[in-house]
Amino acid sequence: MTLVELLVVVAIVAALVALLLPAAQAAREAARRTACVNNLRHMGCALHGHLLAKRQFPVGCLEWKPGLGGANRCLAWSAFILPWLEEQGTADRLDLSQPFDAAANRSAAATGLRIFICPSADRVGWTVGGYGRSDYGGLAGERITSPNSPMKGPLVHETSFGQAQITDGLSKTIFVAECASGPWADGQWINGRNLYDQAFAINQPVPEDEIRSRHSGGAFGLVGDGAVQFLAETIDTRVLAAACTRARGESHETPW
Numbered sequence: 001m002t003l004v005e006l007l008v009v010v011a012i013v014a015a016l017v018a019l020l021l022p023a024a025q026a027a028r029e030a031a032r033r034t035a036c037v038n039n040l041r042h043m044g045c046a047l048h049g050h051l052l053a054k055r056q057f058p059v060g061c062l063e064w065k066p067g068l069g070g071a072n073r074c075l076a077w078s079a080f081i082l083p084w085l086e087e088q089g090t091a092d093r094l095d096l097s098q099p100f101d102a103a104a105n106r107s108a109a110a111t112g113l114r115i116f117i118c119p120s121a122d123r124v125g126w127t128v129g130g131y132g133r134s135d136y137g138g139l140a141g142e143r144i145t146s147p148n149s150p151m152k153g154p155l156v157h158e159t160s161f162g163q164a165q166i167t168d169g170l171s172k173t174i175f176v177a178e179c180a181s182g183p184w185a186d187g188q189w190i191n192g193r194n195l196y197d198q199a200f201a202i203n204q205p206v207p208e209d210e211i212r213s214r215h216s217g218g219a220f221g222l223v224g225d226g227a228v229q230f231l232a233e234t235i236d237t238r239v240l241a242a243a244c245t246r247a248r249g250e251s252h253e254t255p256w
Helices: 002-056 086-094 103-109 235-245
Strands: 134-142 175-176 197-199 218-223 228-232
Touching: 002 134, 002 175, 002 218, 002 228, 086 103, 175 228
Parallel strands: 134 197
Antiparallel strands: 134 175, 175 218, 218 228
């Protein structure tokens, strides 16, 4: 083979790689999106398992506290649904009568659970601050239209709700959504601060816990009826706000 022929072959191979690489990357992202959707679907089944067993959805945060230490337990909704996520072994290792950061819970709380990890997230590793990581947060309400006091969402501090109390309708209320882009110190599945209220549009680069993802164009959210919906960045924020509340009756529209 002459030098000219070799250069031609190299040029052809480079052109093929340039054509195939974007397709391969797109295929990988499609697979990651599918895995993310499946994670949320399993969480939806677990939330309804809790509803069937306890006649109510789990509390968003039990005994909230602002940091580590102290007597408050600060246990998250995501810890209470472990038995319905086929994580009974992890649940059995937890002592839910003690704070999430108590020594008795340290080993179990450090367990990384794939169900709470979005493959597209820009965080790395199985833990955040020594505790099992979560790229999905519970919706405690919204601050787009008014202050979130009292909390307006379906997963809030110290209170759990039955289906009848979600008067806006399960199919119109976001329970859990991604918070999978940027730092999130509270993104731990056992930590009761694994909640947020929405104050901006989807995927905004703000220094707050918000609905954010590394998926192009939006993020995925779990609705109360168990469906997983794609929340586009272009959603009218007033419609998004209505979907983050449980009983305000703001709108019959949904952002999906």
